[in-house]
Amino acid sequence: MKQPVILSVNSGSSSIKFALYPFTEEGVTGSNLTGVIEGLQPEGKPVIQCRTSNGTQTLTLDQTDISAAGGDQFAAALQALHGVLMSHSADMQIAAVAHRVVHGGERFSSSIVIDDAALVYLHTLDTLAPLHQPHNLEGVAAFRRAYPGIPQIACFDTGFHADMPTCETTLALPQSLRATGIRRYGFHGLSYRYVASHLAQQSARAFDPAAGSVIMLHLGNGASACAMKNGKSIATSMGFSALDGLMMGTRCGALDPGVLLHLMQQGWGEKRMETALYKESGLLGVSGISADMRTLRASSDPRAGFAIDLFTYRVIRECGALSACLNGLDVLVFTGGIGEHDALLRQQVAEGLAYLGVQIETAKNNAARGDGIAPIHTPTAALKCG
Structure with a gap:
């Protein structure tokens, strides 16, 4: 049989x-x-x-x-x-x-x-x-x-975020538009649900009612961040589509809608804008070299360095917003191809979030390669990181 x-x-x-x-x-x-x-x-x-x-x-x-x-x-x-x-x-x-x-x-x-x-x-x-x-x-x-x-x-992928608060899911649009299903959904939910299940086994702090404020960073060709409180998604960087939020491999992330109006006034059509925003922006568009973080890391071209700096900055900026939604931060988790394998990015993000209590140990960080949730915070750090 x-x-x-x-x-x-x-x-x-x-x-x-x-x-x-x-x-x-x-x-x-x-x-x-x-x-x-x-x-x-x-x-x-x-x-x-x-x-x-x-x-x-x-x-x-x-x-x-x-x-x-x-x-x-x-x-x-x-x-x-x-x-x-x-x-x-x-x-x-x-x-x-x-x-x-x-x-x-x-x-x-x-x-x-x-x-x-x-x-x-x-x-x-x-x-x-x-x-x-x-x-x-x-x-x-x-x-x-x-x-x-x-x-x-x-x-x-949208399922994990289905119960987010109404203020998180609602866009400031007329009711007639919102009634057609235009709202914030959130994505990468399967990844976040998987990470949450492992955190439940490895970190009591992540599910402590008094200290269960978690930010999960899914960083890869697609990138997003999720604020989780006591095992539930309460806010996330992606919204109505998978285009919103963080800068990504070929996607621009959050963008002033006025830019789209400007392009339309310049004669841009739907398909041209879709191609530019989804396939020609992000790391690829800013660097003009590649959408692959590994290729950019290996490059000496200053455009590659700037694209990485901008990607990192946008991650730090989003974490600041999500920590406000959580009223603090207890646990920070990296996942996705970049999050799991790029130790330098983790180090730079940690430095940018030091004011929240993020402190990582260099040796642990350099050794971590995405095999489960490996703690990388310092022994005395109040905030857990992995």
Whole structure:
């Protein structure tokens, strides 16, 4: 009898992460296969890394693979991923596929089994997260074709923020517009929920009713910050769309809407503005070099240094605003590709937040590489950091 497993898929804007989780009547056990397809950002070179107990397998997608998929490197990556799963799961039976879906809109705040009607509704939200939602749903469609009859589950990034206070979710717009669903939703909720579950096991302080003020920083190609009080999201940097808040890899983050009015007066259309704000701004736009923090760190070009400085400044600035919403700060957590692997950024953010009590230990910070929540604060620090 084959081992039943759940396939978890995160089809993102620049990568696809996946894992197989065996389960029994007692529940889900640890993953026996994990992997990631990276290099799906503009000008990237797609590479698949698959990790099992026997080691790591690496597969590079060349132009022939991409051409065979009609020139679509994302579609080529999904086809290659299906092949990897087939070669590694001969003794397993996929019982369900769980997908990260960025936006659930007003209709969905908890996980659902995806049917045709749900898929149609979720596609109406594509314009609110154009770098993610179409990719998320393309992954759903691909796995529905590959595994017909197997339940496809949507887990929403907006769900963690569904119970934020009304003052946090309301935009200062006329009621006639707000009634159409225009409000602040928040994103990266699956990441924040995961971090919160680990904090519950490792930090009593994070859930202490008298001292449970937490800021979680999800810093990667997409970046956001979340203020959590006693395990609940009360404020976050992203809003109606995944464009708001922090500066990101190719997204501008918070922007004066007057800039958009100005561009419209200059003759800019919807598509041109969407491309500029979602795909040509952020680290890429400011540096003119790359959206990848690792590339910018390795560059001696002063534009790269300034882009990093601006990214760091925006993180520090947002943390100040969120700490005000929390009426203080007890715990600071870094996650996401940049947050987990860029020790210098963590150090600079800590220095900028020293007035809140953030103090990190250099050796611990330099050694931390995203394997669980590793404490990096100094022994005497009142504020916990990891």
